[in-house]
Amino acid sequence: MTQHEGITRRGLLGMVGTAAAAATVPLGGGSAAAQPDTGEVTVRMTVNGTATSLTADPRVTLLDAVRERLGLTGTKKGCDRGQCGACTVHVDGRRVVSCLTLLATLDGASVTTIEGLADGDRPHPLQRAFVDQDGLQCGFCTPGQIMSAAAVIAEGRARTDDEIREQMSGNICRCSAYPGILAAIRQARTEMR
Amino acid sequence: MTTSPIGRIGRETDRVDGPLKAAGGARYAADHQPEGLLHAHLVQATVGRGSVRRVDVSRAEAAPGVVAVFTPFRPLPLNPPSPQQSGENYSALQDTAVRFRGQVIGLVVADTPERARDAAALVSADYAVTPSRTSLADGSPGVAQGVVQKLADGVPSIDAALAASPVTVTTSVSQHAQHHIAMEPHATTAVWVDDHLTVYTGAQAPQRAAATIAARLGVDPAKVRVLCRYTGGGFGQRSPVWNEALLCAAAARALGRPVKVVLSREQVFTAIGHRGAVRQTIRLGADTDGRLLALSHESDGELPAAGGWQMMPGRDTSAVMYRTPNIRIDQRLVTLDTPPTWSMRAPAEAPGMFALETAMDELSVRTGVDPVELRLRNHATEDPVEGRPFSSKHLEECYRVGAERFGWSGRRARPRSRTDGDWLVGTGMASAIYPAWRQSATARVRFGDDGRVTVSSATSDLGTGSFTVLAVVGADELGVPVGSVDAEVGDSALPPGGVGAYGSSVTTSTVPAVQAACRAAVEALVRAAVENPRSPFAGLDPAAVRYRRGRVEARGRSVDFRTLLHAMGVPLVEAVGATDPNTTSPYRFHCFGAHFCEVRVHRLTGEPRVARFTSVFDVGRVVNAKAARSQLRGSIIWGVGHALLEADPIEPDGRFAAATMADYLVPVHADTPEIDVHWLDHPDPHISEFGARGLGEIGLVSVAAAIGNAVFDATGTRVHDLPITLDKLL
Ligand code: FES
Ligand code: FES
Numbered sequence: 063m064t065q066h067e068g069i070t071r072r073g074l075l076g077m078v079g080t081a082a083a084a085a086t087v088p089l090g091g092g093s094a095a096a097q098p099d100t101g102e103v104t105v106r107m108t109v110n111g112t113a114t115s116l117t118a119d120p121r122v123t124l125l126d127a128v129r130e131r132l133g134l135t136g137t138k139k140g141c142d143r144g145q146c147g148a149c150t151v152h153v154d155g156r157r158v159v160s161c162l163t164l165l166a167t168l169d170g171a172s173v174t175t176i177e178g179l180a181d182g183d184r185p186h187p188l189q190r191a192f193v194d195q196d197g198l199q200c201g202f203c204t205p206g207q208i209m210s211a212a213a214v215i216a217e218g219r220a221r222t223d224d225e226i227r228e229q230m231s232g233n234i235c236r237c238s239a240y241p242g243i244l245a246a247i248r249q250a251r252t253e254m255r
Numbered sequence: 256m257t258t259s260p261i262g263r264i265g266r267e268t269d270r271v272d273g274p275l276k277a278a279g280g281a282r283y284a285a286d287h288q289p290e291g292l293l294h295a296h297l298v299q300a301t302v303g304r305g306s307v308r309r310v311d312v313s314r315a316e317a318a319p320g321v322v323a324v325f326t327p328f329r330p331l332p333l334n335p336p337s338p339q340q341s342g343e344n345y346s347a348l349q350d351t352a353v354r355f356r357g358q359v360i361g362l363v364v365a366d367t368p369e370r371a372r373d374a375a376a377l378v379s380a381d382y383a384v385t386p387s388r389t390s391l392a393d394g395s396p397g398v399a400q401g402v403v404q405k406l407a408d409g410v411p412s413i414d415a416a417l418a419a420s421p422v423t424v425t426t427s428v429s430q431h432a433q434h435h436i437a438m439e440p441h442a443t444t445a446v447w448v449d450d451h452l453t454v455y456t457g458a459q460a461p462q463r464a465a466a467t468i469a470a471r472l473g474v475d476p477a478k479v480r481v482l483c484r485y486t487g488g489g490f491g492q493r494s495p496v497w498n499e500a501l502l503c504a505a506a507a508r509a510l511g512r513p514v515k516v517v518l519s520r521e522q523v524f525t526a527i528g529h530r531g532a533v534r535q536t537i538r539l540g541a542d543t544d545g546r547l548l549a550l551s552h553e554s555d556g557e558l559p560a561a562g563g564w565q566m567m568p569g570r571d572t573s574a575v576m577y578r579t580p581n582i583r584i585d586q587r588l589v590t591l592d593t594p595p596t597w598s599m600r601a602p603a604e605a606p607g608m609f610a611l612e613t614a615m616d617e618l619s620v621r622t623g624v625d626p627v628e629l630r631l632r633n634h635a636t637e638d639p640v641e642g643r644p645f646s647s648k649h650l651e652e653c654y655r656v657g658a659e660r661f662g663w664s665g666r667r668a669r670p671r672s673r674t675d676g677d678w679l680v681g682t683g684m685a686s687a688i689y690p691a692w693r694q695s696a697t698a699r700v701r702f703g704d705d706g707r708v709t710v711s712s713a714t715s716d717l718g719t720g721s722f723t724v725l726a727v728v729g730a731d732e733l734g735v736p737v738g739s740v741d742a743e744v745g746d747s748a749l750p751p752g753g754v755g756a757y758g759s760s761v762t763t764s765t766v767p768a769v770q771a772a773c774r775a776a777v778e779a780l781v782r783a784a785v786e787n788p789r790s791p792f793a794g795l796d797p798a799a800v801r802y803r804r805g806r807v808e809a810r811g812r813s814v815d816f817r818t819l820l821h822a823m824g825v826p827l828v829e830a831v832g833a834t835d836p837n838t839t840s841p842y843r844f845h846c847f848g849a850h851f852c853e854v855r856v857h858r859l860t861g862e863p864r865v866a867r868f869t870s871v872f873d874v875g876r877v878v879n880a881k882a883a884r885s886q887l888r889g890s891i892i893w894g895v896g897h898a899l900l901e902a903d904p905i906e907p908d909g910r911f912a913a914a915t916m917a918d919y920l921v922p923v924h925a926d927t928p929e930i931d932v933h934w935l936d937h938p939d940p941h942i943s944e945f946g947a948r949g950l951g952e953i954g955l956v957s958v959a960a961a962i963g964n965a966v967f968d969a970t971g972t973r974v975h976d977l978p979i980t981l982d983k984l985l
Contacts, residue, residue, distance in 0.1 A: 136279020200718025
């Protein structure tokens with residue numbers, strides 16, 4: 063469930079609606095092992111490079127799992143409906159909105175959150191660029207912006223300003239630090255090459 | 256004027272809280288996870304008005320993990336709000352009345368967030384329903400809130416002045432409810448230890464929030480602490496304390512365990528206040544050269560029966576903006592059964608100036624006078640009603656510099672005369688004004704034996720940059736690097752007198768307090784240096800000792816404050832500084848600006864796009880150029896939302912029609928034009944020694960008018976009812 067791939071804002075919202083509906087469909091045939099007694103599922107995955115095993119209600123989203131169970135509160139909940147992008151993380155290198163991703167679907171997956179983006183003590187080029195270019199104000203949307211931006215650059219979809227604007231339009235910043243975010247992505251794009 | 260060797264004022268400084276936020280390490284209200292935490296979820300009324308007859312909690316109580324269900328029939332005790340305070344006029348769960356759809360009628364507490372949410376969905380209520388009043392149009396004209404009027408000698412009424420004017424323009428505009436949509440949904444984590452309460456909740460005024468919570472819960476204010484070091488946006492929405500925080504604290508008290516409540520995005524639309532809908536009519540009378548002879552501004556704003564913020568859009572706009580001999584401002588309020596209203600960024604000024612500057616553009620069209628020239632002809636050097644001079648006004652320079660940067664001079668005032676492929680191209684401009692507020696403020700400055708300086712003030716940083724303002728001003732005043740200064744805000748336990756982060760007033764009010772605290776701390780350091788027997792300066796005359804760039808010096812000796820504190824065996828030296836603005840000033844304090852923009856409207860689809868924006872501001876002194884630019888650009892982008900996107904119409908049954916982030920559109924990255932922001936460098940000589948007037952809101956004021964005026968230039972269609980959507984341009 064990627065956020066968007068070269069589609070417009072309105073198209074994105076439409077697609078998110080579909081995704082939200084899909085998220086309520088009961089799980090069947092997933093790879094996670096069902097535990098008949100409690101109805102809970104056990105999921106083994108790698109989170110920020112660390113092997114992790116979680117047993118939880120099948121309704122639990124990846125967002126709630128990282129925030130409430132793993133204490134990784136850097137990933138934010140702005141809407142819980144796939145409408146804002148604040149919860150963006152990487153699953154197997156692809157950007158997903160974690161609020162529409164069920165934990166139970168992630169057995170064997172590799173998840174990266176904002177906490178896992180830096181290289182040890184060295185901030186990721188985007189993390190530095192967001193500070194250099196003032197691509198943030200309140201900072202609440204920032205983890206999601208940075209995770210989206212990292213994937214957009216890696217996908218080679220940050221070639222022009224207009225392309226960056228379009229690709230980043232699933233990540234709402236109400237402080238509207240968009241010009242700084244654009245400049246930060248331009249700066250990091252060069253460094254990440 | 257501060258003249259320090261470091262000279263950080265006005266330069267580009269990185270946000271001091273930036274690295275932590277970019278790393279995902281900043282903790283917001285919902286990120287706190289104390290031991291033994293319970294999770295709560297709100298239950299909201301599903302009818303527009305009436306009363307709750309019965310609440311069935313049996314299924315919710317039987318659901319797994321549920322600890323408690325509170326309703327009007329099983330309330331959590333809360334005191335009523337003080338009648339002096341504006342805002343909601345009732346306390347949740349204390350009676351069975353339903354004042355609006357979405358009012359809180361229950362709270363479910365469980366061991367996990369999912370279980371609380373799912374159990375809340377199992378609560379059902381029976382209501383006695385009465386019809387809702389939801390139409391602003393039907394309720395207009397509302398109740399007058401005091402008329403501001405000034406008429407020239409011998410003029411009997413504003414209508415007479417208008418009738419006698421050679422040219423008149425009447426412009427009626429309207430806008431629906433708007434929502435703040437701070438990216439962090441409202442959340443509270445409440446922890447009691449013995450009889451002390453700590454509340455993690457986003458608060459624009461931490462000390463006022465703590466006092467309100469104490470009063471509503473009936474506890475000693477000294478035992479309540481509000482902490483909000485990091486908050487995901489405010490925009491006005493977080494200046495009062497809403498029911499979610501009160502119920503959370505009350506539930507934690509009743510259950511003897513910490514409780515967290517996080518509103519869903521949809522709940523925020525109704526449980527938290529919005530900018531009220533408003534309808535306005537401007538009537539201008541002018542001579543044929545466009546010189547104003549009369550100005551009437553009437554408004555009907557939404558005022559919820561449940562209480563809220565009063566929409567008064569003429570007072571700080573039409574009553575101060577242009578020179579005119581006859582003015583009448585009539586602001587009325589219409590009582591409706593809608594969710595509470597609350598102040599939202601440039602709360603009255605954004606709608607008020609949309610009305611006035613749209614009317615001015617129509618006057619420009621009627622008289623054939625260029626929009627910039629028209630405004631210059633009506634430039635006011637003093638407040639047109641009271642006759643008080645402005646403290647510092649360089650609006651004419653804003654027009655000139657803005658017109659030059661934008662390339663206004665070549666403009667042909669012929670609507671629908673420029674195209675670029677399938678796009679109709681137009682340009683427009685508007686003037687901006689926003690009052691500069693000064694509050695009394697306090698700050699504390701501390702020299703620590705770790706060699707660091709800490710500057711603290713009990714205000715809040717909602718993304719507004721006050722952490723960095725404190726650090727920059729402290730560093731500048733003390734002559735130390737910004738990197739050696741720690742800033743503290745967002746804590747009600749800091750010294751009393753922190754200012755609320757609203758009215759664009761934090762910088763204006765707090766900077767002088769930080770400067771005073773720096774001076775007091777230096778004095779305290781020097782005093783300690785001469786009085787402490789272990790100090791190398793012991794026994795010297797304080798007048799012979801001086802502080803310079805983090806060092807204490809006398810008699811050829813120079814010791815940095817860290818070494819000095821260690822020598823004295825003292826962990827820290829600190830002082831509090833306070834300022835009380837002179838409220839009897841003869842001046843009117845306002846910020847000014849001029850916007851210019853180019854808009855493109857698609858010939859076939861009617862889609863409007865803002866192509867580029869140039870704005871020049873007169874805001875007094877700027878502390879941090881980097882954050883100032885970002886805040887001004889951000890508010891211009893808010894203006895794009897005001898003009899083209901944001902509206903939440905209310906249905907006859909009291910339901911908001913667009914109460915999700917998919918339906919209520921705010922600007923996204925692709926809606927953002929190229930923005931050129933510039934400010935003049937004119938410190939205000941009267942507002943304070945420092946000369947800052949604040950810039951959090953001025954950028955939004957009149958953006959919608961500039962865009963609407965450009966849309967008219969592009970298409971020949973004048974849209975009076977915001978937002979300007981494509982259907983209105985076809
Ligand atoms: S929280 Fe997931 S998109 Fe908003
Ligand atoms: S920085 Fe506040 S929402 Fe983006």
